[in-house]
Amino acid sequence: MAPRSGKTSGLAIPAILRAPGPVLLTSNKAANDAFTATADARAEVGTVWTLDPQQIAHAPREMWWDILADAHDLAGARRLAGHFVTASVDESSSGDFWSTAAANTLTALFLAAANDGRPITDVLAWLASPADRTPVDLLHDAGLDAVAAQLQGTVAGAVETRDGIYETARQYASCLLDPEIAAWVTPPHRSERIAQFRPEAFATSRDTLFLLSKDGGGSASAIIAAAADAVMRAAVIQAERDGGRLDAPLLAILDEAANVCKIQDLPDLYSHLGSRGVIPVTILQSYRQGVRVWGEAGMDALWSASTVKLIGSGIDDADFADKLSRLVGDHDVRTVSVSTSESGKSTSVSMRQERVLPADAIRALPKGSALLLATGIRPALLDLKPWYKEPDAARHGAASAKATAAITERALSKTLGRDHFGPAA
Numbered sequence: 001m002a003p004r005s006g007k008t009s010g011l012a013i014p015a016i017l018r019a020p021g022p023v024l025l026t027s028n029k030a031a032n033d034a035f036t037a038t039a040d041a042r043a044e045v046g047t048v049w050t051l052d053p054q055q056i057a058h059a060p061r062e063m064w065w066d067i068l069a070d071a072h073d074l075a076g077a078r079r080l081a082g083h084f085v086t087a088s089v090d091e092s093s094s095g096d097f098w099s100t101a102a103a104n105t106l107t108a109l110f111l112a113a114a115n116d117g118r119p120i121t122d123v124l125a126w127l128a129s130p131a132d133r134t135p136v137d138l139l140h141d142a143g144l145d146a147v148a149a150q151l152q153g154t155v156a157g158a159v160e161t162r163d164g165i166y167e168t169a170r171q172y173a174s175c176l177l178d179p180e181i182a183a184w185v186t187p188p189h190r191s192e193r194i195a196q197f198r199p200e201a202f203a204t205s206r207d208t209l210f211l212l213s214k215d216g217g218g219s220a221s222a223i224i225a226a227a228a229d230a231v232m233r234a235a236v237i238q239a240e241r242d243g244g245r246l247d248a249p250l251l252a253i254l255d256e257a258a259n260v261c262k263i264q265d266l267p268d269l270y271s272h273l274g275s276r277g278v279i280p281v282t283i284l285q286s287y288r289q290g291v292r293v294w295g296e297a298g299m300d301a302l303w304s305a306s307t308v309k310l311i312g313s314g315i316d317d318a319d320f321a322d323k324l325s326r327l328v329g330d331h332d333v334r335t336v337s338v339s340t341s342e343s344g345k346s347t348s349v350s351m352r353q354e355r356v357l358p359a360d361a362i363r364a365l366p367k368g369s370a371l372l373l374a375t376g377i378r379p380a381l382l383d384l385k386p387w388y389k390e391p392d393a394a395r396h397g398a399a400s401a402k403a404t405a406a407i408t409e410r411a412l413s414k415t416l417g418r419d420h421f422g423p424a425a
């Protein structure tokens, strides 16, 4: 669905307001969007956690999440490194030499930091001085000799190559250079009383996790993707422990997924999530947007793994519209033709096949409607029911307006430095 077609108001928000269990939302907007429309309602059923490293909502830092918690083993460290790569480069260039080498280096450094109980900010210091032997020593201490040897090999290699790899890695991890951003994912100072967000506990709670970030390279979107990934994986593990499925299910709304929640193996994750009571909802502006993140094969896998697909207005991709039209299928049309000759009139009836929904009709889908393709049922054309047209719209609308005003207020008080000068008269 194109921008402003009702993805957030017609899909994300209604789903969050009806969710019986924990909810995770990724977003690149705070004011007048899903965050403001649902935070109050969700606070009534559980704790609301807001991870807002770039201060989209100017949310006070009242939580922290240990980004290295799952980086103690090679697979976990590699996944985390992958989030930093994917947030910075498109799928088409994520496999080139520099990206791969930088990802390997980040993997090794994350492993070293995690295994010695150091914060991720130490990785930045190591990236700044490749000659520092500390990470190699730490990897040996942790018994990860092969990884240590590989890192040592990179460090001792040709200087131009090494510097190229390290510079690439520094770019990928650059969002952590901002101490205000890093503070959300590193242990707080002893004097700070800040709650730790724990994905395992979240899975069986009725809490809400808002993951907010700006778009683009250098943004905190790698952190958002890493947190969403960690929550969904922890939920799967928790569900396996509890006998197969989460009760109630965890709803993971990946709004603006191609901008702020690029989880590289999301297509593979999909197959694990559904059967464990984790419901992922990936919201994209177009099919092509997904292709840029996951590649043709990956997007095809994501498409196939989604048991419910909704296509809304603003599809201006001719190939995709034609593919959808073919999926919806054909129907028989009866045509009657009358011909006149010397012997009189004759009528003939013929059948011909026509598209139920031609490609141009899909491209002209009006705002507020959507084509539904779901496993096991016939395609359907739906009217979306945006939250602001539902019976409780007044209540949620008032809450959203209040929360939006609070964001503006916090932004203003920051720029005016009111904290230093006391409240305004």
Ligand SMILES: Nc1ncnc2c1ncn2[C@@H]1O[C@H](COP(=O)(O)OP(=O)(O)O)[C@@H](O)[C@H]1O
Binding pocket: 001, 002, 003, 004, 005, 006, 007, 008, 009, 010, 388, 397
């Ligand atoms: N509270 C509201 N009242 C009336 N219209 C709204 C409200 N919130 C959003 N809209 C309208 O709904 C449309 C879709 O918005 P939104 O769901 O945020 O789009 P998307 O997420 O697809 O970019 C927009 O044109 C917007 O003007």
Ligand SMILES: [Mg+2]
Binding pocket: 007, 008, 009, 255
């Ligand atoms: Mg939206």
